Structure formats: structure tokens, C-alpha cells
Amino acid sequence: MKIAVLGTGGGARAHIARLGGLGHEVHVGTRDPRATLARTEPDMMGTPPFGSWLADHPGIELHTFTEAAERGELVINGIDSHNAVAALSAAAEQLAGKTLIDYAVPFVYNPDIAHPWPTPWGVMPTLDPCDSDSLAEQIQRALPDTKVVKAFVTQEQDTVVDPKAIGGGEHTMFIAGEHADAKRQTTDLLKAYGWSDILDLGPLVAARGMELYAHMHSAIGFALGFGTHFGIKVVR
């Protein structure tokens, strides 16, 4: 299947590599492919430049967001949350009728703080939107002809693409969205990744809870020790 991954960060790379391994034709989108490939320094998250990563992953094509969106039959959105609505809106025509899986946490980046993530516990990031809206709903409103599904967001993306690495895969993935066929497509992808417990939380308004969960995810991660991988299981 032709799958577009929009974004070149650490999360996007987890999906790109895994999708390639599953035999999909992966089309990666970035704002400016030449600029992305010209970068030689790690980004603010410490992620190595995409060009060197790409050299180790032959067969992956790099395009603009619009070109990648056009080629993908299914689209995964890994664009950073503050640029997502604008960048996706510019590709609305290419995304029309397609499933778009969004996994962003809309943390507010504070340029006065060198590292945007929480530290134990000097800095807590805040979320925007928060509580009465969600990024996924904003994207759906901006792209009414696209079928937005919120998923993946409650786990690290390395875990999303390889759930069995933790507890033998005995944990839970959540999805939400307005379109049953798009949620079926997302579920099929998740099963291919190795997920067996996939809980449909209903319409896209449930994305609020999924995004707000980011604070718990951070707190659990810090409590277990930075770098410890974990999953959340709904026990019933």
C-alpha cells in the first residue's frame, strides 16, 4: 500500500522504517526537501539529521508535504503540532477523501526554555488546544473532506510500531474519529504493527482525553526513570 508519512522527526522515522519493513511503499513529506537534506546538525530534540538517516534506509522517497499527501492512500501526520493545521490545510486537496492518522501532542513550545520537555520538575509544558478542544478536532474542522483519526498518541512511537517489545504486547492502543472506515483502516495498520488490544474511544471529541494524557505519560516516564519504556493497559 502507498502510505505517506508527513514529518521527519523521531516519531515519523519509527513509522517510516516499520512501514518499509512491512513492504509498504512509503512517501515521506517535509516542508522543504532540499533544506531537510541539507541539515547536518541534530534538531532541538537531539534527533540526528534526516539525510544521514535516509542514507541508511534505501527506497524511501522524500517529497514536499503536498507531493507526499498526493501519493499516499493512507496518511500519517507527524508534523509538529504548531504547524500541523496550516501545513495540512495547504495540502487539503491532496488529502481529500483519505484517512489521516494524527498522533501529535500539542505541547506549547516556550522559546525561553532551552529544552521544551518537562524536567523533574522544574518545567511543565502546557497544552494548546486544551480541554475544550483538541488538535485532532482542529485538523478535522480545517479538512472536512479528510477522515481524521487520533491514534498512537498515548505511547512512544517506537512502541506504537513494535508493541510486543513491552510486556509481550499486553497493553492497549486507543483510537478515535468520526469515520468508521478510517478507524477500520487504522485498526488494520495497528494489527500489522502487532497490536491486539485496540480500544475505539468513539468520536473525535475523545481525542481531548488522549492529548491531555500526555502529562500522565510524562509523569509515568519520569517516575520509572528516563528512557524506561512502558505501555498502558486497560484491565477489565
Added chain:
Amino acid sequence: MKIAVLGTGGGARAHIARLGGLGHEVHVGTRDPRATLARTEPDMMGTPPFGSWLADHPGIELHTFTEAAERGELVINGIDSHNAVAALSAAAEQLAGKTLIDYAVPFVYNPDIAHPWPTPWGVMPTLDPCDSDSLAEQIQRALPDTKVVKAFVTQEQDTVVDPKAIGGGEHTMFIAGEHADAKRQTTDLLKAYGWSDILDLGPLVAARGMELYAHMHSAIGFALGFGTHFGIKVVR
């Protein structure tokens, strides 16, 4: 041990009954004991009047908030979130030096809506405080001489007092607070309730995530079907 439970709602009753069963001397606090006992109608949550419940639970003493706080060596706060800071501040002297466990979700009650809880999915409640502050932190700031612990909030209180009812107890309880001795006391109580996996999320700022998790808790509950009991397990 003398334990005060402030509040007479469904959650408070779960703790009162369980603590009594564990052999503790339970002192229940309410704003106006006579008014509480005079009530003959269920409250807005459908909870039967406290007087009839109390008649089935001999040996439980009903006091004002201040009187109960004075008698308790450990205090559990089940006062509704919007009145909590004011009601607890009025008992600051009686609460000084003591551990106060808070489990409230600061959902905003909208008086224009007959039922304040979310419906699938017409109404989503919002939270206040939210994201950049938490109710637990507000309480701690208002009562600097009290040792506030946030706990219980990520589970229904019936599950908090009887974790083994779900999945044999194989799920996770979270605590947060600034005072190590207060967290030890809370952990001891949780072990007596039957908890084996208790994760200390660190300082009280982690209460933000615990309170924000309320939206996920609601969404999971609706997804599983109203009335289905469940727990959350951190798989690592």
C-alpha cells in the same frame, strides 16, 4: 487509627465503609450534619440520602468538616472540587501537620445542564484548574502546613478500596505529593486496601496529569459500556 473522611458522596462512602471494615475509627465530616441527615432525596448524582446509608453503617460518627478534621490523624478529602479549597481552608488549623489525601476531579459543573457528566458525546465537561495548575496544588498552597497527597483519582473509588475486584488487582495506583512521610502513609493505606502496584509520580505538580486523566477515564468507561469497571496498568 482515627481517619477522617470529609464528604458524604458516593466516593466518600466507599472509603468510609472500607475503613470501618478494616477496623479504623472513622469520622465523617459534612458542611452541616443536621442538613445532611435531614435530606430524604437522592442527590444530583443519584446517590441515596446519607442518613439512610448511615443507618446501615453503625459506629460511623457524623461531624462538621472542622470537627472531623480535628479528630482524624489521617484525612481523606471527598469534598466536591468547587468547594474544597474554601471548606478545607476553614479547617486549616485542624488539618495542620496532617496528611490530606485528595482524590477530586475539578470538573466544571454547568448549571444549565441537567446532568454534569459527559454523555456519549453531547456534553464534555471541562476542568478548572487545568493544565497549568491542579486542584491538589491549590489545596497545598491554601494549606501550607498540611501534607497534601493526590491519589485515588485515576480510578473509581469503589475500585480504589477494592482493587482486587478487577483483574485480580493487577493494575496501577498513582500518588504524588511534596511530603515523603505523607506518601508513605498513603501507600500503607493503599496496601491495606489491596494495592500492590503503587507508582509514586513525584512532587505534587504531577497531580495535573492525574486530574487531566479524567477525560481518558470517562472515554474508556463509555467505550467499554457504562457501568463496566476497569483499571489502568502500567506495563513495563
